[in-house]
Amino acid sequence: MDQIEIEIKEMDALYFDKECASYHPSNNELLEKDIHEYQHFKNVIACFYNYMNDMKVELQRIKTHFETLNPDQRNNLLMNYQERIKKLDYCIKKNANFCFLIVAAYVDMFPEMDLSQVKFVSDLPYFPHAQHGDISKLRITLKQFYRDWSIQGQAERDQSYKPIIDCLQQYYPDAKTKDKKYQVLLPGAGLGRLVFELASRGFAAQGNEFSYFMLLSSHFIINLTQKKNQYELYPFANNFCNRLSENDQFELVQIPDIVPAEVLTENDQMSFVAGEFITVYHQEKYFNFWDSIITCFFIDTANNILDYIDTIYEILKPKGIWINFGPLEYHFANQFSETSIELSYEDIKHYIKQKGFEVSFEQMQESTYNHSKLDQKYLMYNCIFFMAVKK
Ligand SMILES: C[S@@+](CC[C@H](N)C(=O)[O-])C[C@H]1O[C@@H](n2cnc3c(N)ncnc32)[C@H](O)[C@@H]1O
Incomplete structure (x- = not known):
């Protein structure tokens, strides 16, 4: 096959939108x-x-x-x-x-x-x-495009993003028509699909992310794509194992399946802030600020999950809601150089209640993460999906 010539495009300086002065x-x-x-x-x-x-x-x-x-x-x-x-x-x-x-x-x-x-x-x-280790982060980032911005990723998005969206819309049914928008924060927003989905449904949605892999990539796909399926990717090409057929590993992924700029209007509010969640938000100006905080596959990324919970509590408004979806696969478990507080859900729930939340519903919901249907091997998480209201 032919050489692929580099397509260099003029790009603006890096920013998400005017609301996002801190990300630059x-x-x-x-x-x-x-x-x-x-x-x-x-x-x-x-x-x-x-x-x-x-x-x-x-x-x-x-x-x-x-x-x-x-x-x-x-x-x-x-x-x-x-x-x-x-x-x-x-x-x-x-x-x-x-x-x-x-x-x-x-x-x-x-x-x-x-x-x-x-x-x-x-x-x-x-x-x-x-x-060392950065190449694996880049490979994960490419798979993340599959999860967030491809048509094939829809099935996985339906497992995790859809229940969150439904839950938020049920709690705030007037989001689309309300003059003063509900402020929703999504820490650990990854490539930003859920942020976009909520912004397009009338919420003032802010994603927060500390990984440059994610920040650069989400900026690219959200701000710089002009048409549907503009780019072709092969995120699973180097994975030869667990294949039923020779071509499965060469699964073509076209992105984006939707162009945010074509959907969002002047009236919609979507922003991203770069930085570590607690460092950025555990500040007085954000105390009692957010109507909702959404954590999707995020709370287990903490060194100390209780610090995340304390921050979430401080920055939510009274009667504000925290919606969580995800496993407890503590990211720092087994890393001896890092603190890792690994608690069961039972303990977390107890802490949440002690803190002053009321858990208004909870259920278990199965979900994969960055999984292609053509891969015979996959991990199915039994995710904890709950909504907690700050009293
Ligand atoms: C497992 S991914 C989930 C991404 C996205 N929510 C999703 O469901 O696809 C966790 C994300 O949180 C980010 N992250 C981890 N710790 C963070 C922190 N302390 N502050 C901000 N972002 C963080 C990671 O860079 C990563 O993109």
Whole structure:
């Protein structure tokens, strides 16, 4: 297959919308304040650029291992090994091009990352800034596009986002018509689909996120796409295991399935704020501020889940509601260098009530996360779905 030429597009400076003054990584003042943050941002950018080179290692591994098959073994396979390598190579280039587009606007910030001579994604040099582990974060980000912005992801969105949306709309049935909009905060918003869904239903929805992988990607898809299915991705291309058919791993994902700019009107309010949830929001100006807080696959990302709950309590208005959906797969469990308070739901519920919430309903609901139907292996979470009202 042909080389894929890099499509460089003019991009505006990074911002989500006028409400979102705090999210502006290209703002020098913000970055100079924190050299470490700047370095981290550069590492993330490097990781996006390095996708092609990191995946070449994967491609080489596959090639080398297949070459150990004897001619008989090769000839008696249904799969044509050369074809498989070609397909994989093509998918990697398409993904690399997409990764490149997401971060192309920031290249000027790092003169040492000189791309002036690069015409094809396969010519991208390797930037040694990316850190170990970042490539897996980038792979997860690509799958997250599947969950949030593809038509195939709808089934998963129906499992987790739909019950939340229904619950919020039931509590605030006048959201669409009310002059003063209900303020809804979504910490750990990922690629922002749920934020968009709520904004389009009349809520003043604010997403909060601390991962540059997510922030750069959500900015790209929400603010910079012009048409439906504008981009093609192969987020599962490097996953050869648990496949029923040879082509399943090359599942094409077109994004976005909906263009936010075509749906949202002047009247809608959607914003994103970058930063760590507690650091950003545990401030007096946000106390008793939010009508609702939505945590979807989020509360278990805390070092100490009780700190999250304390913050949620402080910043909700009296009679405000907290809707939670997700498992308790404590992200820092088994990381010895990190604090990790791992509590059962029973204990969490007890704490929530002690704190001054009334749990008005709770149920268990099954949901997958970033799962493609073509993958035979999947994890089904029995998620805790509850609504708690601040008394
Ligand atoms: C499991 S993902 C869920 C994303 C999204 N809510 C969804 O359902 O697809 C958790 C998200 O929370 C973000 N996150 C984790 N800890 C955070 C924190 N303390 N402050 C802000 N965002 C955080 C992560 O970067 C990640 O995008």
